[in-house]
Amino acid sequence: AQSVTQLGSHVSVSEGALVLLRCNYSSSVPPYLFWYVQYPNQGLQLLLKYTSAATLVKGINGFEAEFKKSETSFHLTKPSAHMSDAAEYFCAVTSDTGRRALTFGSGTRLQVQP
Amino acid sequence: EPEVTQTPSHQVTQMGQEVILRCVPISNHLYFYWYRQILGQKVEFLVSFYNNEISEKSEIFDDQFSVERPDGSNFTLKIRSTKLEDSAMYFCASSRNREPFYEQYFGPGTRLTVT
Numbered sequence: 001a002q003s004v005t006q007l008g009s010h011v012s013v014s015e016g017a018l019v020l021l022r023c024n025y026s027s028s029v030p031p032y033l034f035w036y037v038q039y040p041n042q043g044l045q046l047l048l049k050y051t052s053a054a055t056l057v058k059g060i061n062g063f064e065a066e067f068k069k070s071e072t073s074f075h076l077t078k079p080s081a082h083m084s085d086a087a088e089y090f091c092a093v094t095s096d097t098g099r100r101a102l103t104f105g106s107g108t109r110l111q112v113q114p
Numbered sequence: 115e116p117e118v119t120q121t122p123s124h125q126v127t128q129m130g131q132e133v134i135l136r137c138v139p140i141s142n143h144l145y146f147y148w149y150r151q152i153l154g155q156k157v158e159f160l161v162s163f164y165n166n167e168i169s170e171k172s173e174i175f176d177d178q179f180s181v182e183r184p185d186g187s188n189f190t191l192k193i194r195s196t197k198l199e200d201s202a203m204y205f206c207a208s209s210r211n212r213e214p215f216y217e218q219y220f221g222p223g224t225r226l227t228v229t
Contacts (some may be wrong), residue, residue: 007213032215036220041224042222043205043221044205046218049215051215069225080164091138094214094215100162100170100209100214101159101162101172102148102149102159106155106156107157
């Protein structure tokens with residue numbers, strides 16, 4: 001079985017500060033990992049994904065994430081927060097077991113203070 | 115840029131009534147999914163659909179639920195007899211390929227309220 005844990009249901013940063021959203025996964029087989037963002041009243045939009053190529057993955061809007069197998073982590077970072085980054089962020093996992101379903105974490109709501 | 119669309123954006127229904135949630139996946143996509151998110155909880159997988167049949171379903175997807183691709187563009191989720199606990203945001207998604215690392219594109223969701 002696969003699972004994802006996102007530490008911190010709410011994270012607040014100042015505009016221009018580093019954003020760090022934490023995601024730890026559990027999977028008995030090599031995982032594929034995704035970060036999605038949900039803006040108010042919108043669907044889930046893919047930020048970036050890890051598919052066993054480079055461990056440091058760059059995504060849209062200046063976000064990146066590093067896959068660390070030894071720590072079973074896939075934390076999302078952005079060097080400098082912008083007001084428009086305020087949204088809910090979801091980490092998700094799937095794998096090559098034949099399943100296509102994504103297993104999501106509980107989400108982290110990011111607030112950006114001026 | 116192509117996108118997944120869903121109608122209606124908000125549906126209110128009474129307990130015991132049937133509802134049909136509609137989705138139009140991206141046109142060249144082959145895999146279709148339904149997920150739901152109960153307020154304050156995780157996004158949960160319901161069902162995936164490929165080649166006109168269910169390929170995978172979760173334990174949530176019981177006999178009250180069914181999916182259909184009635185024509186070449188729509189993908190529907192039917193709840194036969196709604197319960198209060200079916201109140202949730204329902205997301206449709208589609209992906210171009212069956213490989214698990216292909217992105218699933220999500221629609222904006224239908225908020226279902228069962229009273």
